[in-house]
Amino acid sequence: AQTVTQSQPEMSVQEAETVTLSCTYDxxxxxxxxxxxxxxxxxxxxxxxxxxxxxxxxxxxNRFSVNFQKAAKxxxxxxxxxxxxxxxxxxxxxxxxxxxxxxxxxTRLSVLP
Amino acid sequence: xxxxxxxxxxVICKSGTSVKIECRSLDFQATTMFWYRQFPKQSLMLxxxxxEGSKATYEQGVEKDKFLINHASLTLSTLTVTSAHPEDSxxxxxxxxxxxxxxxxxxxxxxxxxTRLTVT
Numbered sequence: 001a002q003t004v005t006q007s008q009p010e011m012s013v014q015e016a017e018t019v020t021l022s023c024t025y026d027x028x029x030x031x032x033x034x035x036x037x038x039x040x041x042x043x044x045x046x047x048x049x050x051x052x053x054x055x056x057x058x059x060x061x062n063r064f065s066v067n068f069q070k071a072a073k074x075x076x077x078x079x080x081x082x083x084x085x086x087x088x089x090x091x092x093x094x095x096x097x098x099x100x101x102x103x104x105x106x107t108r109l110s111v112l113p
Numbered sequence: 114x115x116x117x118x119x120x121x122x123x124v125i126c127k128s129g130t131s132v133k134i135e136c137r138s139l140d141f142q143a144t145t146m147f148w149y150r151q152f153p154k155q156s157l158m159l160x161x162x163x164x165e166g167s168k169a170t171y172e173q174g175v176e177k178d179k180f181l182i183n184h185a186s187l188t189l190s191t192l193t194v195t196s197a198h199p200e201d202s203x204x205x206x207x208x209x210x211x212x213x214x215x216x217x218x219x220x221x222x223x224x225x226x227x228t229r230l231t232v233t
Contacts (some may be wrong), residue, residue: 032220033220033221036222037220042226043151043204043206043226043227044224044227045157045206045208045224046224047221050221088143091147091156091157095220099145099162100147100159101147101157101159101208101222103156103157104156105155105156105157106156108154
């Protein structure tokens with residue numbers, strides 16, 4: 001079974017600082033995608049960033065970047081210049097054989113003023 | 114683009130009644146829709162996957178007779194909670210995915226805003 005692990009249930013960071021959220025996964029697939037979703041207090045799921053496993057280059061979206069280590073099955077999210085609006089639950093997600101998502105348990109991030 | 118709506122956003126119903134939640138893809142045709150359930154401070158748990166025109170595939174432990182899913186068109190899926198009980202109270206989220214015109218699927222899912230169900 002494909003599994004996704006997020007080892008940090010809660011984290012906090014000072015505004016303008018950098019924080020890294022960790023995610024590891026287990027799969028026997030070779031080509032796949034990985035996602036980070038954000039769920040703010042409104043509970044709307046918002047895509048943060050997506051990584052294609054066959055691409056060597058780490059994905060970047062403005063202040064958000066990933067460190068994708070395929071051999072280690074690690075997919076961490078780095079948030080630079082943290083803002084108050086980044087306060088949310090962050091879920092790492094893996095498409096299960098190209099269909100539904102397997103979500104990690106989530107990391108609750110608080111950005112402190 | 115790729116907007117998904119859910120209706121209602123919240124609903125309160127009495128124990129023993131049924132409630133229907135609608136999930137619509139507003140600006141694209143969703144080949145597959147997913148229904149998740151989320152308890153407070155927990156992750157999303159997949160309930161079922163539905164493809165347009167075919168029966169939904171339920172996850173282990175999800176009662177298909179209690180959670181009826183209908184995916185009647187490429188833009189609409191409904192979840193009906195039948196004979197609801199207080200333990201069915203939860204946050205229900207739908208999502209949708211689609212294949213691009215080039216036949217490639219990025220596997221990204223587009224999420225609705227969720228429906229909070231309270232059964233009294």
